[in-house]
Amino acid sequence: MTPLQDATPKKPPNYPANLEASMILPKQRASPASSLAGLPYRRSNPSLHKLFESTASISGSRPSSGTATPTPSVVSGSVFSPGSRQNGTGTPGSLPPGLSDEHRNLIQRAFVPHVAVLADADTEELIRGKGLEGGFLQLLRPFGESVPGKVTIRDSVGASKSYEDFGVRFVDVNEGSGAGRGAELRIDTANREGGRASSSSLRPRRTGGDVAHIEELVDRHLQYSEFNTQDMVSDYLNQGNPTAPSEGTSSPFYTLYLRRLLSGMPMVPHETFAHPVAGVIAISSRSKNPIEEFRKLYNRQHDGDLRLPQWAENDFLRYYVLIHDEENGDIAKSNQTFDAMKRHFGLHCHLLRLKSQQCIPSDDDSVRLPTCEWMSASEELAEIQKRETVDDMTDPAPYLPDSDITAIRTFVRELVAQSVIPNMERNVATWNEQVLARRRGLSGRFMSLSKRWTPFGSSRNSSSPTIGSSNSNYDSLQGFYRPDAPEAQMRKLADYCFMLRDWKLALSTYDILRTDFNNDKAWRHYAGAAEMAAMSALLSPAPLSSKTRMENIDTWIEVASYSYTDRQRSAAPYYALRTLALGLELLRLRSSSAADDAARWASRILETGLVGAIGNALFTERISACYAVRTGVGSLRMGSRRRKAALWSVMAAETWFQLDKALQAEKCLDTALRLYGVNIEHGEGGAVKLPFDQMQTFIDDLRQQILGLRLQNRGFDDAGEEGETREDGLGVEVEEATETFEKSPRGHRKSLIGAAAPLIDVGGPRSPLLERERRLGADEGKAEGFE
């Protein structure tokens, strides 16, 4: 959609074409974002629209790469679900039709190695001079999200596989260390972080894991779509070819929710995904004594003020980068320094050549800095707020010269393909040999047995939190394993395997860890191991029999969600939500017989109240999608869950309606009616009625109310009157807030568009909305006639 079209005013019937334009918008009733909504809703400016792009497009799905990671179906227990005879282990086409790999890819791309970035003051200054306030980290972040080209990973048995969508996350060194500073070494740091940080720092946090923020963000996106994309124009254009979304594509808002749930994972003791795998240390060529500068930064990070918390491994791979200033620096000197670096630090060095000049959009070969896909919810919220208040037509995103982009891409590729991944592979091999094999071997089993059964030993004592009294490595007082303990190393091994997509080794390691953590009563760790065991079992392409699924995966998900929430006082609802949400997505892709389980976990999310209002609606919608996957067999479609899916769609529609999200509500209602087999769009003559009269009335009422809400959201009341006369008894009230726009030089532009607007919405026979309403009214009349 072009910005111009987007800026069309929301149908004020007699739009005053003077400078003091006022716009009538319905006030949000009890919206969760009301804290934020003190800001006026401005009509979109292009820079704001860019932010909402992820959900504004019709389909949020990306091309699926089914070949690399097929999801075979499962031998089932039900008579209606076909067994897995027809597809072997690796057929790419084994996904049921209409299902997309979207969320599976999303999950794979969420768990990637983290790379800490540290730059010296000169570098930061150089980058700020280019117009990037965030410094070196902001420059690198978008490029780490997907490494250009294929990345080849060798797994534990020596087989190589290439992935197109591999990435790393560049994170701030301060974030990680700051989180665990001081007395916050307790386990429940992750939960409180949100509240504490918002008061202590003005900067938006890069760490996610706060469900409330995610809800708020998705709500902003929803509001944007309510107010901006449902123009008459697009409605009119869409009317000709009603898009029937297939069952596989999910709503972009749900995808956004999942993505934000998984971005910015907090750094915690019980899992090592957010612990840095490598650290980039950058200095600029302006520095007088580069090698000394490197040492200083390294020392700061290794034992100085930027040290990671006690429970995190501090001896990770360091990667040294020299940033050469193309315009002011001397390349010969830089090359010399670079050679010295190579002598000192070995292979893990890079010379990055950047231009120091600021670049503006009108320059030749200037490229916009890509938006970060995996920023945390609070960051994106802050960004939206910033752009809304600025009300500027120009796009504030920095632009970079093409050569810079290429240089950074090359750098990231080299970093990942030649340093990070080989290093991880090496670590996996080492730990596999030294730690895991020992634990797995005969003596290891004895060790764990003796640990469990010593008469005077741990089991009695472990309840009293004396450190080192038992032979367990778990520090139950502070709630972590030291990074050099075999358990911690095994966890790291498993996490590395998971990130390198070696699901098999990851699964077996998590499984061993599960029992160990259970014996040590390290509940948070136990939950983490169970969660990841379930995930790796579900992600692995090997077929699962329904028996293993029932016995293992269900139990794992169950204990993980239970241990995350109920054990002790340190509940971690964020992780429980993650477990259930990922479990449901992956189960849904497994086969039709797993769909019931997926729906069960989804309803568990609703029952345990892990999500707020928005999440509630989104997951209700998702349950419907889970049931809809199950299509049944034969011409009668026996064993399908069509009616269940429809029920949940209706529920979702109602929930959305209560949240004032007319667009979503209507979409859900349409889905429900399609599932019920009722097509009211063409239902003039032989309309299929719903089996129960009450159902029909309920749906018709809901439809009417949603239409009314849509009209209100659009802010036109006179034209909506004919639709609303019926509803007066239903208690739908409009609260109006009149907001005045300040005088601005752009007023002239507004008036031009305002003059054009009435042409579009004459509200007569051309309006599909009114037409549908009339038709509905006619249907209603007919129904009443029959009774």
Add this chain to the structure above:
Amino acid sequence: MSYTFTILSPTDTPLFAHEFGTCRSGGDGVARFTASERALNPFILHSALDIVEEVQWGPSSSSGSAAMYLKHIDKYQNNFISCWITGANVRFLLLTRPRDEVLGLGSGAGGGARGSLAGGRAGLGGNAGGVYNPTSPATEEAVKNFFVDVYEAWVKTIMNPFFHVGNGDVVKSPVFRARVAAAAKKYL
């Protein structure tokens, strides 16, 4: 404890619907559904048909002949659904909504909580509200007796030569309704 009893034809058309409350332990036999619950009940019953079909054609639990009483088959939030299926594939669905304090039914100490026989005296487990065990033997037995009585009345009704179930004729007979009500009063 409130109930909705519905008979559905093989083509999913409702043939008969009756709503009632428990008569046990001081219940007055009036259903206590809120307006929104009442509106949702048809949806819930309709969606349960998916599970009915699954159970109906699934592996039989009884040896030899297929059972007509499918017991408790489905649950949606606090609504429990039991099913009886006749030889002609007509489905009897009973939706049970155990009372809870929110509905404000008489808070008689304990008595109101275990509202009825079907409310699972066997599975009361000590606390008053919210514990309803649809698979406890007492509940299953009570629901079964109810279904048996209704089935008897149903067979007599469809023997009427002027009544065609296959055409989706709605049962209008007041006698049938009275019999269902009597059975409900007796067992639930």
